[in-house]
Amino acid sequence: MQKITEQAGPYRHLEQQSTLELLTKINREDQKVALAVEKCIPALTALVDDIVPRMQRGGRIFYSGAGTSGRLGVLDASECPPTFGVPPEWVVGLIAGGDHALRHPVESAEDAEGQGWLDLEAHNIGPDDTLIGIAASGTTPYVVGGLKACRERGILTGCVTCNPGAPVTEHADHPIVAVVGPEVVTGSTRMKSGTAQKLILNMITTTTMIRLGRVKDNRMVDMQLSNAKLVDRGTKMIVDALDIPYEEAKRRLLLKGSVRAVIEQ
Template identity: 55%
Template sequence: MMLTTEMSSRFNNLEKMSISALLKGINSEDITVPQAVEKAIPQIEKLVTAAVEKMKQGGRLFYIGAGTSGRLGILDASECPPTFGVPHELVVGIIAGGDKAIRKAVEFAEDDAAQAVKDLDKYHITDKDVVIGIAASGTTPYVIGGVTEMRNRGLVTGCVTCNFNSPLAAAAEYPVEVEVGAEFLTGSTRMKAGTAQKLVLNMISTTIMIQLGRVKGNKMVDMQLSNHKLIDRGVRMVMGELQVDEATAKQLIEEKGSVRAAIDSWKKTHP
């Protein structure tokens, strides 16, 4: 099987190119990524629809991956609580090799087809949960093993991969295949493939959270107010929604602790 993610770059003699030519070459490749993602929207829609249904029943979302793919899953999962005010255990990112692999590569961790199941089982997986495997190549044993077993157990399973007709896509019930083609630096899937995966994960988690009622209008009304910038943003949201002055909005935020609670409490007392 010839993987497009391993195809030779259409650029060569990179070490002889100027800085300007290198940057322009990388950018010219990156421009193609959103177009590739757009073609996969029907697949993404099917996966998100199935995930929303399970999560409305109390299910959780798990990402599993190795290397860059695993780190991207952890990044997306870790940003859900502060952005949408959900519990940390609602969206979970798992990487081959454990948390130490977030910063440093763990040799051969991705080659263990049984380990992902062990890692998932630590969370007491049920058939309400959703598991999405992330692997640019679509051939990572760790990810395929986890997705295969979870599908056998009746869970909703999906994947995000950058090769068509990969073993991972065959293993998942709802595959998302974004073929971005050869990388600028041959085989360096942290580049276009990683960008494509990041875009797709943004789409998946944001759409799920909107469907779960975690957004009002176009605002993050459940975001955690964990620093001055976010508190100021929350105050502006309350001012805009309720048409009140800054002092009133600040007081509401301080008393109620969230944008949603501030807005709801004001509307109850000022119908």
């Protein structure tokens, strides 16, 4: 299989170019990402529509990846509790090599195909859960192994890759393929491929949480009030929703502990 993500970049002799030339070319390539992701919307729709009823029955979303892909999954999962006020168990990010790999490269970990399932099994993954394998190349054994094992057990699977026909797509009920083309620095999938993956994961969890009722109008009414900025944001939501003075809105927010509790009382 010829990997698009490994093809030679569109620009040569980068080391001879000015800062302005380099930044312009990187930005020019980045502009292609959103258009590539747009083409994935039908496949994303089908995936989210399968996830939502499972989560309504108590299911969870699991992300599995290695390197940049794994880090992006952990990042998206970690942002769901503060944004939507959900338990951390609702969206779980797993990275080959464990938490140490978030800050330090553990390159050989991605080659352990069997470990993908073992890490999922440690979380008691079950029939109402969903596994989304993330792999720009689409060949990562750690991810492929997890997808294979889940599919054999009737667990819903999806994948996010940037290579059509990649092995991960063969083991995913819902393959999401964002074809962003070769990278400016050949093979550096932390660039366009990583950006596409980040956009797609945001779309999956945000749309799912909206469908699950964790957003009211366009507001994060269940967000955690973990700092002064978020208390201020929540207070302004209440002012807007109830047309009451700022200080009264803040008093009610701190008393009730969430925007939803105030505006729905």
